[in-house]
Amino acid sequence: MNTCERCGWPISGDRGHHPGCDDTYTIRRRYADENRSAEVIRTGVTLAEAQRHCQDPETSSRTATSSEAAARTRQFGEWFDGYDREVSDAADR
Numbered sequence: 499m500n501t502c503e504r505c506g507w508p509i510s511g512d513r514g515h516h517p518g519c520d521d522t523y524t525i526r527r528r529y530a531d532e533n534r535s536a537e538v539i540r541t542g543v544t545l546a547e548a549q550r551h552c553q554d555p556e557t558s559s560r561t562a563t564s565s566e567a568a569a570r571t572r573q574f575g576e577w578f579d580g581y582d583r584e585v586s587d588a589a590d591r
Contacts, residue, residue, distance in 0.1 A: 506546055523548040523581045530576040539579060548581035 557579035
């Protein structure tokens with residue numbers, strides 16, 4: 499089994515990457531407080547980059563240990579970083 503040269507996911511055949519690998523993602527910080535809007539952390543990242551970011555323990559109030567994360571949790575309550583696929587203009591047509 500081969501792996502995608504862009505994201506590292508398993509692929510079949512000899513292609514260098516899979517079609518979905520051209521997608522880009524936005525990383526957003528979301529809060530348990532429904533009245534607080536999500537904050538955009540990064541845009542235009544690959545799936546692998548988004549997953550790597552979100553696997554970091556510092557990207558969730560439940561696992562983060564830094565003083566910055568603790569201050570954010572005290573101020574805003576529980577939060578976590580997640581990602582969404584960005585929609586291209588071509589897909590909207």
